[in-house]
Amino acid sequence: MSKTISDMPTAYDAGAIEPGWYARWESANLFTANPSSPKPKFTMCFPPPNITGELHMGHALQTAIYDLIARYKRMTGNEVLFLPGYDHAAIATQNVIEKQLAREGKTKEELGREAFDARVEAWYKSVGATIINQLRLLGASMDWSRLRFTMDERYVHSVMTAFVAFYDRGWIYRAPRIVNWCPHDQSAISDLEVKWQEHHDTLYYIRYPIEGGGEVVIATVRPETMLADTAVAVNPSDPRYRSMVGKNAILPLVGRKLPVVVDDAVEKDFGTGALKVTPGHDPMDYDIGQRHGLDVINGMHLDGRMNVPGLPYDGLPALEAREKVVHDLKAQGYLVKEEPYTHEVGHCDRCDAIIEPLISDQWWLRMEKMRDKALDASEAGKVRWHPERYERTYLDWLHGLRDWNIGRQLWLGHRVPVYYCKNGHRTVAVERPTECPECGNREIQQDPDVLDTWFSSALWPFATLGWPEETEDLRAFYPTDMNCTAREIINLWVSRMIMTGIEFMGDVPFSDVVIHCQVQASDGRRMSKSLGTGVDPRELITKYGTDALRAWAASVAMSSQDVRFDETRVEGYRRFCNKLWNGAKPVLRSIGDGPVPNVPEPDDLELIEDRWILSRVASVQREITQGIEEFAFQDSINAGYGFIWNEFCDWWLEASKDRLRAGDETAQAVAIFCLDNAIRMLHPFMPFVTEELWSRLPGERDFVMRAAWPEDLHHYVDGQAEVEFERLMDIVNQIRSYRKTVPGAPAKGGAVKLFSENDADWTRALSMLGQVAVIDDLPPGKELALTEGSIVFPAVAAVDPAVTAKKRTELQKDLDRVQAKLDNPEFRAKAPEQVIAEQEARAEELRASIDRLG
C-alpha cells in the first residue's frame, strides 16, 4: 500500500473509506472466533433485534458499545466471540405482518394459516438480510459464521428442550386463571407486556339493595362487568358496613344474590368503601374470590363481547354493553351518581388494544426455584450492574415474581411441545411423537399455543452456543462476559436469562450487565416511528460516517439515563475524524519514503514540547483504558478527542511544524509514537478512519484491528514537563488575548520579559509559540502584565486605558474573593495547610499582576 500522502484528500471522506475496510476485515476472517484458541475467551451474544423492521438509534448505540468492547478485548489479547442474531419476536412481528395485510385489505384469517406462514418466512428472509446489512454498516465485528435466529431449527430444538426440562421438573402446568387478554391479538400477554395509559372515564355509583332491607352503594368504572359480580366486599374494619357482612346483596339488573364479605384489599377511603367483586374480570377481585371461595363467572367472550346468556346485553361489545347497563340502571333507579374519573388503563404493548382481564386456561411456569437461585447469585456478587442502581430494579422485580404465563394464542411463534392423542392423553416431548406412549393411538394433535417470545430469548446466551448439545462452543464460550441493553427489558429479558442460565448451565450467563441510556428525540419525546420522532441511523451514517455516529454513541451511552438527540454532536465527531486525518498528514509527509523513525526513549527527549506530548500520551492511554474497563466510555472518547485536537494538533504540531518540514528525526519519531498509540486507542470507537490511517503509517502494518492495545506508558509521564508546558501555554494564551484586544497590537512580534529564570529550551518554545522575542529588558513602551512577566508591543504607542482598567477590575475581583477567604480566621484555623498555601500564592500572584498594570 502506498505510504505517500498524495492520495489523501484534503477532507476526510468517510463514505469513500468505510465500506472497503469492512470487506477487508471480513475476508481476512478477523471476526471469527476460535474455540480452541489458547487465549482467554471473551464472549458477547448480541441482543437479537426483533425482526420487525429497520434498526433504530437504540440499536445503533448498542451496537457501537458492543463493538467497541469486542475490538478492545481483541486488542488486549482475548479470543473474542461476538455472536450476532435476531429474534422472531412473535407478537410484535405478527402485528407488523397483520398491519401489512390490513393495508392490502386482507386479514390473516382470510389468508389462512399456510399462506400466512409463507408470508412470515418471506418476511424473515428480507428483514433478516436488512438487519445484517445494517449491522455491517455500523462496523460490527460480528462472527457471521455463528449467526443465530430464534426460529432456526437448532434454536427451536433448544427451546423445546427447555420447555420439556421445565415440565419434567414439575414447573410447567396448565390452569385457568385471570390473565391480561388482548382482544385484538386474541392472546394472553404477560404483565410486563401491558402498558398503562391515562384515561378519562366516568366513575359510576350504583345502588345494590341488601336482602332484608338496606343498600350498599358501589363505585365502578366498568359497570358492564357487574353482570359477572359474585360478591360485595368491604374492609373488615369499616363500621359503616359491619351490619351487612354475612348478608346478601341483590345484583341489580340480574337479581343474583351476592354475599357481602370482608377483605383487607378493600380501601375504606376509595369510592364508597364497598367493592363489587368480579373475579372473572379483575385481577384484584380474582384474588379476593380465591380467598373467599367465590364463584367465578366468565362474563365476556375472548373477542371482547359480553357472555351473559339470557340477559339483553349478551353478545354486545364491552363499551356498548356499558352504555346499555348504565341506561338501564338509571331507568330503574339504581344509579346514584356519575363523576369524572382519571385512571390508568392497561393496553397491549404491541397493538395498543385495551386489555381485558379475564379467565383463561394457560400454560404457566413456576419461578420460585429459579428466582431463589438468581437471588443467591446476586448475593454472591456474580453479576455486576453498570450503573449499579439497576441491580435494585432487577432485585425488586424478582422479589415480587409470580408464575410466568408462557403461553400465547398467536399464529407466530414456537409451538408448545405438548401433544394430545385422540383419547386425551397428554405427551410433552421435544420431538413430535408418532403415537401416544400411553395408548398407542396414532392420531396426535399438537397444542395450539405458542410460547411467549421472551421464553426463547431467555435462553439466548447458551442456546446460541448449541445447548443442549455439549458443543465445543458451549464449553469454550459460556458463560459469556457482558450483556448491554436498554433498561426497559431488564425484567423481560436480562432477569430471565440469568435465571435460565443458572438453571440449565449452572452459572450466570454473564458477569456484567451494562444498561445504556435511552436516546430521546431532540424535543424530549420518545423516539418512535409512529410519532415521527425517529432518526434513521443510516441517514446519519450517510451524512457523517459510521465512525462519527459510533464516537457519538460512546460519548453518550453511559453518561446519563436519558439523552436528547443532538445531531450537531454527531457532526462534531465527523470533524474530529477529519482533524485526525489532517493531523496525520504533515507527519506522513515529513517521513515520506524515509526510514521509519525509532520510538524515542524518555531520556532521549530534549525539547519541552516533546517531553510534554509524550507525557500526555501516557495519561491518555490510562484514561482511555480505564474508561473502557469501567464502562465509562464517555471518559475514553473525551480523552482521545482532547488529546488529538487540543494537545497534539493545537500545540505539539504547531510547535513542531518546522522541525517536521526539515525532516527532524526526533520530531518524526515523537509524532509517529503519538499517532501510533492514538490510532490504536481510538480504533474501538472509530474503526474505519483509524484503520485507514494505520495502513498509511510508515513500516509494515497489519490491520490495526488486530494490533496490540497500547501498553502502559507510565515511564513517559513527566510531571515537570507538564507543569512547565502548562505555564507556557498559559502565557501564550495571554499574549494572544492581548493581540486581539489591545488596539494596534500586532499579530506577531513584540517582546516579553519574564520575572523568573527559565531554561533556554523553554524560552525558545515560548518565543516560537508566542511569536515574541524573550528579552531581559523591555524597550521603552507601555508594559502589559502577564501572570509572570510583561509584554510590550512596539506598534502600540499607548495602551488604551480602558483595556488596562478592565483587566485590573477582573484581577481585583479575584483578589478580593481570595483575600476575603484568607482574612477569615476560621479558614486559617480549619482549612488544610495546602489549601491555605495555594490561596496565599494566588493572592500574591494577583497582587503582583495588579501592581504591574501600573
Next chain:
RNA sequence: GGGCGGCUAGCUCAGCUGGAAGAGCGCCAGCUUGACAUGCUGGAGGUCGGGGGUUCGAAACCCUCGCCGCCCACCA
C-alpha cells in the same frame, strides 16, 4: 401509590471522593498562517431549578418544595 434519574452558558451536555464555573454547537470580531475554512485566533454569555441546613468553604453532602422523564404496583 412506591422507587429511580434529571434540572449547570441560547441549545445538547461534562463537572467522580466539597477548595479559582467547563466542552461542543450556536453567537460576535478577526484570519485564504504550505495538515485541516469539516480550519485557526480572540470574545460575549452562567447569583449551577426554588428554599432551608451541614461546613472555614457547597454546582457537588443532607432536608424540603417545584417542574420533566422513566421503572414498578391488583385502589374499584
